[in-house]
Amino acid sequence: MWAISAINLKKTYGKEATVAVDDISFEVAKGELFGLIGPDGAGKTSIFRMLTTLLLPDGGNATVLGLDVVTDYKTIRKKVGYMPGKFSLYPDLTVLENLNFFATVFGTTVDENYDLIRDIYVQLEPFKDRRAGKLSGGMKQKLALCCALIHKPDVLFLDEPTTGVDPVSRKEFWQMLKRLKDQGITILVSTPYMDEASMCDRIALIQEGKILSINTPQAITAAFPSPIYAVKANNMFGLIQALQQQKEVSACYTFGEFAHVIYKEFPLSEIDMKNYLNENNLELQFYSSIEATIEDCFIRFLK
Template identity: 65%
Template sequence: MSISVSNISKSYDAVKALQDISFEVKSGELFGLIGPDGAGKTSLFRILTTLLLANEGTATVAGFDVVKDYKKIRNSVGYMPGKFSLYQDLTVEENLTFFATTFGTTIQENYDLIQEIYVQIEPFKNRRAGKLSGGMKQKLALCCALIHKPKVLFLDEPTTGVDPVSRKEFWEMLKRLQQKGITILVSTPYMDEAALCDRIALIQDGKILQIDTPQAIVKHYPKQIYNVSATNTYELTNALKAYEYSHSVYPFGEFVHYTDQRSDFNPTELKAYLESKNLSDLVIEKTKVTIEDTFMELAK
């Protein structure tokens, strides 16, 4: 196993950031930690990259203990924190040279690993990092995390605040890095990105809710989900929540996602109820389950 986490817990005074977390990541796997802000993702990343000590539990990364072998881990992993943390007053090239020198290597020595990413920012190599766009900052940070050819790559919410095109390009780059044998642990609050991982762990309030492949998590969702829409979404949501047989109700894009307590649910009956609440232009139709639906169910 490339990463092994066993019964890790972490508290900040009265706040329990992580509660008995256990999971394993295989060598060469692209593993996703999926959850909202405040779920505990960053605390876990800091523990695994030796920047923070857990209160309880043990963990190994690339075969090294996160406490006893912290120096070996720091030479074996690449870490891209959620907040852009490079030197903003240094140029692109100066930042990359600095990190390569820190790890006793050069840009040229490991250029094959970063070439595909670096060629996109090379035209701006003399621009200060603080003046780059969000997507370019992201690519520079990834280059700096890769310059010493790490065995394991930690990416903490790498696409937060980045435009959709750059997000897509970034995940395509991760897939190609995975093909080079690098184990990748990535965290994200975006449920659509979960489907791009080999396996995912859904995390909420410092607890793991479920671990499996994205396909298996969706497949085992226990109920049929319905898209419901009406002229007034706010009143529709309140009416659905007040319905005596409702199991779950939450906004989902232009619709409200609804599940019913009954196995023999009849949409016609629900429509009649909503019409009695003076809601118009009603649409009730079956829809496919997403990872976000599964997360909402598990988090209830």
């Protein structure tokens, strides 16, 4: 049995029936860390809300722990933990008060499931009497995670837990998720950051309510069909413009300090590249074949 299963899930909004989620199907196995990767507006939040019984699907159906999200919503609500996209704690209550409150609402106590949250809570402990509204982005997310975990849910839904959080806190957050997964909790997480995809067991790339691809991150990147190279020259702006004119090149875009070049079929040799750039008054500084990243794959799907 799947922990989460969605079949042809569909959601539209408003009179004009703007499609937010368009025929989406996917399954998450028990104990899996599954990522929905896509930009804002891709429909991630709508999917989360349907799975957490907060929205009724307009089409298709979905189950969580084998329970139907429409008819068995009461049972589902007892068994899942949910962390919505926006900060969802009481800013005028302290860290400890928030935690105690949510523990009681879920019919448990902080002590009862302390084991589960200990790793995260120790970082919050020094601030336990501080009002939640005065915490930094990373700390707020940790507290929200604690609150979502407090009743030892079987499935954890985390909607963009790392958005707006700095890279260091993001890394720490993903380490926490790994540890939770090791304790057998199924986790569905969404993120707009492509580099976080590799932390998941399996991912679904989504854009405009549709799934572009669904697989393990390794399989998705391995399936990248064209030769891809990283290039660096003395002038990035000029390099991109020059390469976009090259007839063997199908796409070229910046990627950190490098430009990524995707060839239609046959990659240029280093000598050919060097000569081509020289013709364009550019000096080649680095050139190497690389493995595609999730971001490369996503860009390819968008084009």
